[in-house]
Amino acid sequence: MDDIPQIPEREITPPEVYYNRRSWMRAGLTAGSVLATASLYRWFNPDVKVEVPPTVKAPLSLQKPLESEAELLARGWRVNEPSTAEHRILGYNNFYEFTTSKYDVADAAADFKTDGWKVIVDGLVNKPGTFTIDELHVISRPQERVYRMRCVEAWSMVIPWAGLPLAHLLEAVEPTSDAKYVAFETLFDPSRMPGQHSAVLDWPYVEGLRLDEAMHPLTLLATGLYRKPMPPQDGAPVRLVIPWKYGFKGIKSIVRIKLVADQPPTSWNQYASNQYGFYANVNPDVDHPRWSQATEQRIGELGRRNTLFLNGYEEQVAGLYSGMDLRENF
Ligand SMILES: Nc1nc2c(c(=O)[nH]1)N[C@H]1C(S)=C(S)[C@@H](COP(=O)(O)O)O[C@H]1N2
Ligand SMILES: [Mo]
Numbered sequence: 001m002d003d004i005p006q007i008p009e010r011e012i013t014p015p016e017v018y019y020n021r022r023s024w025m026r027a028g029l030t031a032g033s034v035l036a037t038a039s040l041y042r043w044f045n046p047d048v049k050v051e052v053p054p055t056v057k058a059p060l061s062l063q064k065p066l067e068s069e070a071e072l073l074a075r076g077w078r079v080n081e082p083s084t085a086e087h088r089i090l091g092y093n094n095f096y097e098f099t100t101s102k103y104d105v106a107d108a109a110a111d112f113k114t115d116g117w118k119v120i121v122d123g124l125v126n127k128p129g130t131f132t133i134d135e136l137h138v139i140s141r142p143q144e145r146v147y148r149m150r151c152v153e154a155w156s157m158v159i160p161w162a163g164l165p166l167a168h169l170l171e172a173v174e175p176t177s178d179a180k181y182v183a184f185e186t187l188f189d190p191s192r193m194p195g196q197h198s199a200v201l202d203w204p205y206v207e208g209l210r211l212d213e214a215m216h217p218l219t220l221l222a223t224g225l226y227r228k229p230m231p232p233q234d235g236a237p238v239r240l241v242i243p244w245k246y247g248f249k250g251i252k253s254i255v256r257i258k259l260v261a262d263q264p265p266t267s268w269n270q271y272a273s274n275q276y277g278f279y280a281n282v283n284p285d286v287d288h289p290r291w292s293q294a295t296e297q298r299i300g301e302l303g304r305r306n307t308l309f310l311n312g313y314e315e316q317v318a319g320l321y322s323g324m325d326l327r328e329n330f
Contacts, residue, residue, distance in 0.1 A: 162224030
């Protein structure tokens, strides 16, 4: 790997460009577990470079040059704003499977064990599979993405996630031509998620995206936060992040991803469809029936900020909605 300069990790091209994901998948368990071990090792030792056999070459389309800060900003992979302090991200959460009190989620979820976690990916795909977190990292090594996060309740943060583009997982399972939507499901286990004893929502929590939204390069399956594995309160071990949508679309602690033909039911939309749409694109011009969406409280700041159309990701994602009325389809 002489051609890979030894520079700080955060300046490196997304790690998946170093190898051909498909050939690792085809190589099966042996190659897979070698790289999984390497990937895990790197995960906990971020300054250590992992050797990938030089015979494994990235396809030309993935051999991108190193990205400058300007390119990362242009892609929306970074924002031009300071990250919210870690203790605030860890101390103020929505995760109704544990408690509806935002300041208490961290304590309530502290003992949540995720050893041996597996994600089923099935439905309208040629190659359904069940993936451990290590195996997800083999499909695509974690990359850092610093995104704005805007809750429908009008508070916001800037969060340094790590994870893999959902598109890389979906490519690996090969959606059929009938697949038009992706449905996601959180774990259902009231013995481990005590909030599920109460009927505040229909459990399990479910979410969904149109397939093209799911394939967008900004859509992240996040397995880390502030360069550590995902903490329980933020959706350990794997949750969805779609930065141009309201936070409730970012389903936590995912156990199943299913490719489907029709728009799937989603938890908050089922709870109150006039308040929480399927699309839930951040839009300062479409108010919630009970409050304005024009401004937001950035956690840790005084005063309020103006909310940005599509949460500031208009340049990257507006094309997904051309010809669609985002006031009607909110
Ligand atoms: N399974 C599940 N996922 C969930 C929620 C939840 O209650 N259960 N809350 C959602 C809401 S409303 C928001 S704003 C974000 C909050 O993510 P955070 O706590 O990591 O900031 O998670 C979303 N994902
Ligand atoms: Mo939210």
